[in-house]
Amino acid sequence: MASKQKNMTPQQQKYQQLQQKHELKRPVLKNCIKAFWVGGLICVVGQAISYFYIYFFHFTEQNVGNPTVATMVFLSMLLTGFGVYDRLGQFAGAGSAVPVTGFGNAVISAAIEHRTEGFVLGVGGNMFKLAGSVILFGVFSAFVVALIKTLLGMWGVL
Amino acid sequence: MVYIIRLMVIASMILMSSCNQVQTERDSQMALMKTTNPNPIVTEKNNGQDKVEDIEKKVSGFNEIYDVAVVKGKEATLVVYKVKHMQRFNMKKIEKDLNKTLEENYPKENFTVSSDYKIFLEAVRLIEKKKDGSYSDKQADKRLNEILKMTSDMK
Numbered sequence: 001m002a003s004k005q006k007n008m009t010p011q012q013q014k015y016q017q018l019q020q021k022h023e024l025k026r027p028v029l030k031n032c033i034k035a036f037w038v039g040g041l042i043c044v045v046g047q048a049i050s051y052f053y054i055y056f057f058h059f060t061e062q063n064v065g066n067p068t069v070a071t072m073v074f075l076s077m078l079l080t081g082f083g084v085y086d087r088l089g090q091f092a093g094a095g096s097a098v099p100v101t102g103f104g105n106a107v108i109s110a111a112i113e114h115r116t117e118g119f120v121l122g123v124g125g126n127m128f129k130l131a132g133s134v135i136l137f138g139v140f141s142a143f144v145v146a147l148i149k150t151l152l153g154m155w156g157v158l
Numbered sequence: 159m160v161y162i163i164r165l166m167v168i169a170s171m172i173l174m175s176s177c178n179q180v181q182t183e184r185d186s187q188m189a190l191m192k193t194t195n196p197n198p199i200v201t202e203k204n205n206g207q208d209k210v211e212d213i214e215k216k217v218s219g220f221n222e223i224y225d226v227a228v229v230k231g232k233e234a235t236l237v238v239y240k241v242k243h244m245q246r247f248n249m250k251k252i253e254k255d256l257n258k259t260l261e262e263n264y265p266k267e268n269f270t271v272s273s274d275y276k277i278f279l280e281a282v283r284l285i286e287k288k289k290d291g292s293y294s295d296k297q298a299d300k301r302l303n304e305i306l307k308m309t310s311d312m313k
Contacts, residue, residue: 051190060276062312 035095038088042099046072069100076101080108106130186282190275193240196285198228201298206230209264213237216263222252227281231302234268236309238278249273272309280305 008016050068053059059067079085085105089096096102107127114126128135152158185194195218198210210230217226217237222245229236237260241252253271260269272278284301287293293301 054190054276054279058276058308060308060312061274064276 031093034092035098037095038092039095039099042072042096042101046099072099072101073104076104077108080105081112103131103134106134184286186279186286189279189282193225194227194282195225196227196282197289198230199285199288199298200230201288201302202232202295210235213260213264216259217256220252220256222248223256225278227278227285229281229284229302229305231299231306234270234302234306236277236281236302236306237269237271238281239271239273240275240278241273270306270309272312274309274312277305277309280308 046068049071050059050064053064053067054061057067076085079088085096085101086109089105096105110129110131111123111127114122116122117126149158185196188194198207198214200206200210210228213230213235214226214228217223217228217239220239222242223239224242225240227236227238237256239256241249245252253273256271257269260267260271280301284293284298284305287301288298
């Protein structure tokens with residue numbers, strides 16, 4: 001950074017200082033609070049859905065996560081299609097991206113974005129552009145954790 | 159943003175109106191959210207009611223546990239409980255301790271212990287149906303066996 005500044009002309013340095021002076025400060029705390037509340041609300045909805053499945057269907061606490069996640073992803077996909085989730089994303093930032101609903105949003109928004117390039121090369125080829133890495137790392141980390149658990153189980157630690 | 163607020167208001171109105179229907183509230187309707195502590199039952203009349211009450215007292219004595227339902231059938235006894243939120247990290251230890259206590263105190267009984275919400279809900283529903291007479295002894299025992307099968311499927 002210091003060497004970069006050294007290479008700058010006095011005019012550039014002056015401009016840099018001016019830019020730093022007028023640069024808007026990011027409202028980090030405000031963003032965190034927004035993300036916390038919206039993310040929490042999404043989780044409350046998820047909890048309500050899982051209770052719904054426990055009450056009205058034959059799902060136990062152990063396996064109720066599967067239909068709940070599927071429902072949440074489906075709902076976020078619908079909301080993305082209607083343009084609601086984008087607004088929510090603009091407002092809440094990570095609060096709407098970190099829960100599993102963010103996954104549905106990533107898939108559908110990429111599909112909508114590349115729709116003009118055709119169904120195969122556009123939608124099919126780009127749908128998992130962002131979500132693909134999520135799936136890859138998710139599956140891989142699950143494999144590693146399962147491997148560690150199996151080994152610990154074999155050695156009698158767990 | 160306006161759409162989201164409208165959506166949330168409509169959803170909460172629907173939720174509130176659905177909760178406000180005139181009907182007698184049963185314990186099982188809120189069993190997952192509040193403490194119910196239903197009275198323990200035996201599926202067969204005059205077959206160890208004192209014993210199940212004693213079991214319930216012993217299980218309730220655990221500090222980590224706050225809600226207990228006990229159903230005694232012909233062959234097995236179902237003990238379902240809810241664990242205090244901050245103690246949920248020690249679920250396995252609590253289950254182990256509970257099993258040990260029950261086996262020490264009632265060596266002849268065949269216990270099935272679970273902390274699953276679904277099992278708890280089904281146990282409360284069974285107790286309610288048995289109490290209001292919707293289930294005969296035979297039906298209650300059959301339902302208990304179905305619940306026990308559900309717990310064994312989870313393992």
